[in-house]
Amino acid sequence: MQLLQIKNLQFLHCGPISFQIKPTEIIGLSGASGSGKSRLLRALADLDDHQGEIQLDEMHQQTEIPHLWRKKIALLSAETHWWFDTLSAHFSNVDDPVLLAGLNALGFSVDCLQWDVARLSSGEKQRLGLLRLLQNKPQVLLLDEPTANLDKTNSHLFESFVAKYLSNNQACAVWVSHDAEQLARVATRCYRLEEGVLTHVD
Amino acid sequence: MLIELSPIDLSVAALLVLLLGSLSALMKLGITRQLYIAAARTTVQLLLIGLVLKTLFASTSLAFILLISMMMISVAGWEILSRQKRKLKVGWGLGVSTGSLFISSFLITLLCLLTVIQADPWYSPQYAIPLLGMLLGNTMTGIALGMDRLIQSAWQQRPVIEQRLMLGQSADEAVSDLRREAMRAGMIPIINSMAAAGLVSLPGMMTGQILAGAAPVEAVKYQILIMFMISSGTGLGVISVLWLISKRLFDERERLCFKRLLKEE
Numbered sequence: 001m002q003l004l005q006i007k008n009l010q011f012l013h014c015g016p017i018s019f020q021i022k023p024t025e026i027i028g029l030s031g032a033s034g035s036g037k038s039r040l041l042r043a044l045a046d047l048d049d050h051q052g053e054i055q056l057d058e059m060h061q062q063t064e065i066p067h068l069w070r071k072k073i074a075l076l077s078a079e080t081h082w083w084f085d086t087l088s089a090h091f092s093n094v095d096d097p098v099l100l101a102g103l104n105a106l107g108f109s110v111d112c113l114q115w116d117v118a119r120l121s122s123g124e125k126q127r128l129g130l131l132r133l134l135q136n137k138p139q140v141l142l143l144d145e146p147t148a149n150l151d152k153t154n155s156h157l158f159e160s161f162v163a164k165y166l167s168n169n170q171a172c173a174v175w176v177s178h179d180a181e182q183l184a185r186v187a188t189r190c191y192r193l194e195e196g197v198l199t200h201v202d
Numbered sequence: 203m204l205i206e207l208s209p210i211d212l213s214v215a216a217l218l219v220l221l222l223g224s225l226s227a228l229m230k231l232g233i234t235r236q237l238y239i240a241a242a243r244t245t246v247q248l249l250l251i252g253l254v255l256k257t258l259f260a261s262t263s264l265a266f267i268l269l270i271s272m273m274m275i276s277v278a279g280w281e282i283l284s285r286q287k288r289k290l291k292v293g294w295g296l297g298v299s300t301g302s303l304f305i306s307s308f309l310i311t312l313l314c315l316l317t318v319i320q321a322d323p324w325y326s327p328q329y330a331i332p333l334l335g336m337l338l339g340n341t342m343t344g345i346a347l348g349m350d351r352l353i354q355s356a357w358q359q360r361p362v363i364e365q366r367l368m369l370g371q372s373a374d375e376a377v378s379d380l381r382r383e384a385m386r387a388g389m390i391p392i393i394n395s396m397a398a399a400g401l402v403s404l405p406g407m408m409t410g411q412i413l414a415g416a417a418p419v420e421a422v423k424y425q426i427l428i429m430f431m432i433s434s435g436t437g438l439g440v441i442s443v444l445w446l447i448s449k450r451l452f453d454e455r456e457r458l459c460f461k462r463l464l465k466e467e
Binding site: 045046047048049062066067068070071074075076077079080081083132133136 | 365367
């Protein structure tokens with residue numbers, strides 16, 4: 001049973017914020033641009049300075065080796081970056097059956113791994129960015145507007161793919177989105193970040 | 203017999219520098235000021251050192267020669283910082299640049315004086331000072347280039363470094379490619395000079411010795427010694443600087459954090 005607990009998290013003007021997420025749950029997070037949603041995700045992944053207790057089961061964020069923490073608590077930022085010339089160089093294991101199944105589920109053919117990254121569209125980058133992140137087998141997914149550049153069909157594919165990953169791996173997620181309908185579809189419960197305060201939305 | 207240069211001869215060369223400066227100003231390349239200052243400095247500094255070199259070489263005081271060496275190292279360290287596009291925190295930056303010059307130039311010169319040259323006394327200034335000077339001059343270039351490359355590319359590729367951190371890479375892995383590129387940039391000048399030595403360029407020290415009547419083979423041996431010392435010194439210096447900077451780019455939680463390294467804008 002992997003439980004993510006956030007106690008008195010504070011960063012910038014935000015907080016203290018406390019909540020917890022159980023396995024297979026998805027927390028929907030909304031709020032105006034600049035309200036600190038992305039910063040909240042970055043704090044959870046320990047990429048920015050912040051105060052408060054964050055723990056995954058018995059693992060405490062501030063005493064865990066940072067890069068091992070980020071393998072468990074994985075952030076998919078709104079814009080993903082690719083630094084090698086080919087797509088395949090970014091994946092730790094290109095023969096991983098889980099990756100191949102993922103490509104299939106998200107509407108790619110297997111030979112897309114040979115593509116040049118320069119030809120990727122932003123929607124493709126987001127979906128492939130998720131698959132790249134999942135190679136670490138994270139227990140918590142932090143998704144920052146992951147379907148912002150996807151059409152309706154691909155958004156739905158993405159949503160069900162994430163839900164399936166969470167239930168297969170007993171993982172959980174925080175899902176940031178401006179799309180209230182989407183959050184209603186995917187989230188177990190929803191919060192709104194406004195003027196530094198996190199409030200529950202029904 | 204040396205052909206004497208008249209002030210007019212020098213002004214021909216000076217005119218070329220002025221020309222380059224104006225061209226750079228015209229094309230807005232932004233090096234005019236730096237070029238003129240460097241040209242003025244070379245003139246004044248060489249004139250001054252020319253006047254005292256004989257007296258300096260006549261000195262037999264170890265303390266005095268050490269003092270001169272430390273001065274040379276500090277100036278070289280300062281010049282490395284001045285060549286950086288992004289301005290480093292001065293105290294930390296000076297510590298790193300002079301520290302790495304100390305390893306790469308001072309210790310190697312010392313080793314060479316004690317085990318290879320073995321003059322009497324071993325710190326004879328006519329060997330010690332030019333040797334240290336040649337090493338400093340070259341490693342300083344390598345270090346300045348490597349450092350500038352690493353900091354500039356890390357700054358430009360912040361999103362990529364952070365992306366790599368998000369993928370669970372350690373700080374060290376996340377900058378490994380940039381460090382390799384910076385190492386290459388720092389080593390290009392000395393690898394060029396070694397590869398082209400004798401075919402393209404005739405090293406100044408060796409040529410001078412032969413013209414002054416030294417046996418060619420002896421002069422060549424000295425030049426090889428110098429080249430090997432410079433390349434290993436530059437390599438060591440660049441490696442230590444890149445290692446220190448890539449550590450400094452991240453805080454204790456492996457977060458990319460330029461404010462530890464750079465001056466606040």
